[in-house]
Amino acid sequence: MATGPQVITANRLRDGRVVFLAEGERWVEAVGQSQVANDEAATTALSAIADRAVAAREVVAPYLIEVTRDGDRLTPRRYREVLRAIGPSTHPEFGRPNTVTATGQE
């Protein structure tokens, strides 16, 4: 029951870091590089890739999150997911930009 564009996020098994599923079955740290699913068929396909990554011990606990798209920027809808994407608001020096495009960081 998707209400808008969605991406898949998870935590990397070995270091627990937040990652997003990108094109080519890669897991990346920048939400802006995520592969976006716009319909149910696409989310099903992404979920299948994520399940394989769990079986391959690459990531744990993957799930879909809703994002908003502004041009080629992606921002999670829920604030919790924004924090996961950018890091703790109290330590910006440990964070990473969430306004990241498919071609690189701004």
Next chain:
Amino acid sequence: MYRYDNYDQTLVDERVAQFRGQVARRVAGDLTEDEFKPLRLMNGLYLQLHAYMLRVAIPYGTLSSKQLRKLAHIARRYDKGYGHFTTRQNIQFNWINLEETPDILAELATVEMHAIQTSGNCIRNVTADHFAGVAADEIEDPRIYSEIIRQWSTFHPEFSFLPRKFKIAVTGSPHDRAAVKVHDIGLRMHRNEAGEAGFEVLVGGGQGRTPVIAKTIRPFLPKRHLLSYLEAILRIYNQLGRRDNLYKSRIKILVDSVGVDRFTQLVEEEWQQIRDGYLELPAAEIERIRGYFAPPPYRAFDDKPADFEAQLRRDFRFGRWVRTNVTPHKRPGYAIVTLSLKPVGGIPGDATDAQMDAVADLADRYSFGEIRVTHEQNLVLTDVAKSDLYALWQRLVELELATPNIGLAGDIIACPGLDYCALANARSIPVAQRISRQLGDLTRLLDIGELKIKISGCINACGHHHVGHIGILGVDKKGEEFYQVTLGGSADENASLGDIVGPAFSADNVVGAVETIIDTYLTVRQGGERFLDTYRRIGLAPFKEKLYAAH
């Protein structure tokens, strides 16, 4: 300090080796996440928002300088250079790698530390008065009994899979600094009519979704029966506590559902079966453990050394710090010093690796090498000669550990909140930082007086909001952070739960609401009333009126 014997050391070393094997099997694919998760949690390793978080037990908040240096080393070598002291007197590291965790645990084991029973449905790290052994009003040192409980509860085979987690707190003083009335079991030492020291046993306190003040089920328990009585309570809970509903699984719900009289009767009946058995504590065993906590080699000092008195007169800032951060010691010429981990605008409870190393050095130089962690997220040097206070203070100022705000509105408790925690609904730390900055002026803080502000990012109440004089609870309203405010809570011997003032405030408005509450108090307080005194006199209505008048 507690000491591991060969048996303790072997157990902890074996657990490290066991976990190393489990991590290897997980990474190799021999364990699924579902299989592995309970194993890592049994070793204090959580998966939080941004990474793995390791919660390390600090037994009843007591640390040696050597242990604190080890924690500093772990922060530097395996984390991002800091750790977070929690409301359970523990420390959490927020950026841990799974594969390095066995190495961290091995390092901890070399200084008699571990992360066992910092998670899961077992008896957690026992907490105690952070001024244990030195408080002027103390009847007996609660560390002795905390250590006895720790030895009994660690790897207790019968209580490894309780209905839910279980927390025990101990105070040896009439003034309760350990919040015993909001624990599953609270133990309050006092004297009976014959003058013997023993425990009042309180059961079923707690915060979280259903906050409850604990009820006394035994007014006086002789010390020799401590473990058999605890065992009886745990047995009744283990047998009758609910396992079908997470929200009804704590002992407070059981006590409420069967009634305190019936619960007491069940415990007493069980206790009669076991009271004179192997759990009876021989006086010699209590004395053996007491030996671990023997007073350090105090020197005979004048209680008012001339140099200290002169420094107080000469340096206003020093005097202000002494007033708020220094507590009377039971020995003449000594003082208890609280190091504030609440700099103005800072993150409550966070300490950098450099600060931890420096505090360890200061403990060695000025306080017999021992440090305490408070449940209010500060550090304590328990045994400082008054003549050394000025030099210590100067160094603490350099380290940003001398903010003169202990017990004042700037000394805010905050859980990690949504910035780190997978359970949280809203952020806690930034709210604490904004309030701290807003109230930053130290003269104003002193004028406001004792005021405990406690902030939780979700209903689980790790930030103790229910017992804050002003409590703040983060809630999620359609994806936005809102904050519910309670007034009149208290965690001391006159414990009370806060009352909700009304509809929650937005993140933008919550700091202003705290300002309004404080201004209202300042307007209506009488004489030397503290905030809590005023609240108990006038109640919610005047605050509510001011807060919602414009809405």
